[in-house]
Amino acid sequence: MLAEAGIVLTPAEQDEIEVADFGLGDLERYGLEVVVYVNTERVCAKELVLFPGQTCPEHRHPPVDGEPGKEETFRVRRGVVHLHLVDEEIVLRPGEQHTIPPDTLHWFQAGDEGAIVSEFSTRSRDETDVFTDPRVVR
Amino acid sequence: MLAEAGIVLTPAEQDEIEVADFGLGDLERYGLEVVVYVNTERVCAKELVLFPGQTCPEHRHPPVDGEPGKEETFRVRRGVVHLHLVDEEIVLRPGEQHTIPPDTLHWFQAGDEGAIVSEFSTRSRDETDVFTDPRVVR
Numbered sequence: 313m314l315a316e317a318g319i320v321l322t323p324a325e326q327d328e329i330e331v332a333d334f335g336l337g338d339l340e341r342y343g344l345e346v347v348v349y350v351n352t353e354r355v356c357a358k359e360l361v362l363f364p365g366q367t368c369p370e371h372r373h374p375p376v377d378g379e380p381g382k383e384e385t386f387r388v389r390r391g392v393v394h395l396h397l398v399d400e401e402i403v404l405r406p407g408e409q410h411t412i413p414p415d416t417l418h419w420f421q422a423g424d425e426g427a428i429v430s431e432f433s434t435r436s437r438d439e440t441d442v443f444t445d446p447r448v449v450r
Numbered sequence: 451m452l453a454e455a456g457i458v459l460t461p462a463e464q465d466e467i468e469v470a471d472f473g474l475g476d477l478e479r480y481g482l483e484v485v486v487y488v489n490t491e492r493v494c495a496k497e498l499v500l501f502p503g504q505t506c507p508e509h510r511h512p513p514v515d516g517e518p519g520k521e522e523t524f525r526v527r528r529g530v531v532h533l534h535l536v537d538e539e540i541v542l543r544p545g546e547q548h549t550i551p552p553d554t555l556h557w558f559q560a561g562d563e564g565a566i567v568s569e570f571s572t573r574s575r576d577e578t579d580v581f582t583d584p585r586v587v588r
Contacts, residue, residue, distance in 0.1 A: 318456035320527065320545035350523045350549060350570055355493060357523065357570035385488045385495065389458065407458035411488060432488055432495035432570060 313361050314347070317390045317428050321347060334369055335449030344368050348436070356382075356436040360429040362393070362422035370396070370419035370444040376437055381414030384433035391427030395420045417444065451499050452485070455528045455566050459485060472507055473587030482506050486574070494520075494574040498567040500531070500560035508534070508557035508582040514575060519552030522571035529565030533558045555582065 314321060330346040333339040345361040362368070373382035386395065387409035395402040395410055396419050402410050412418050420429075438450050452459060468484040471477040483499040500506070511520035524533065525547035533540040533548055534557045540548050550556050576588050 322545045325545065349525055349547065352521065352549065354521055354572050355523065355570055357495070357525075357568075383490065383492055385493065387487055387495075407460045407463065409487060411490065432493055434492050
């Protein structure tokens with residue numbers, strides 16, 4: 313999907329694509345495929361791939377070590393993404409984006425053709441994410 | 451160039467592409483074309499386009515208001531970029547990237563086919579950039 317979208321990865325990056333099933337064992341429905349471009353103390357950028365209909369389960373990024381939680385902007389590159397906040401569903405098409413403030417519950421699902429999403433954020437510490445479904449293991 | 455690379459912009463973004471000639475009046479040689487996707491207090495992401503051989507003049511991002519200067523990662527999407535640091539030239543091809551620490555002098559030039567570069571950084575405050583050439587006006 314990345315190659316079809318013209319997104320070039322180095323061979324090392326191709327070998328390191330993270331396939332996250334969130335411990336739910338149902339990757340086709342619940343999961344994310346992730347390329348981490350950079351993740352420093354201050355800035356993180358990732359490319360997210362979602363299969364058709366694949367969902368990233370509801371979670372939030374709480375404050376850690378006295379710093380505000382992760383702030384993320386999702387920019388859709390291909391496909392359609394349904395971004396669900398507590399009181400709102402936002403439909404994002406290619407070229408459209410939305411910024412999610414720290415510590416804000418959200419989940420998102422790709423449309424029927426799957427999706428590619430660029431994520432621009434502060435430092436990523438996935439192990440501190442808080443998921444609503446207690447079965448999730450990140 | 452962005453469309454050819456499959457990078458989708460909204461109509462509003464297309465209308466707001468920044469064409470920066472750095473006050474040097476020689477855009478073909480010295481300049482940048484910039485799409486700012488997001489620029490919050492904490493995170494910035496831009497797409498940079500350089501014409502064939504176009505150069506962004508040497509500059510650094512100093513500390514501002516007690517915060518460290520801007521940290522930027524340049525990820526090349528198309529073309530070749532020659533990134534010049536004080537003691538080093540780094541050649542970046544598609545899929546390759548380099549992170550520039552705060553307050554570090556750098557300049558960069560596109561190869562013969564021009565280039566597209568994704569920039570992932572902390573907050574961008576272009577007006578505080580310090581250029582080596584005193585003629586530059588940002």
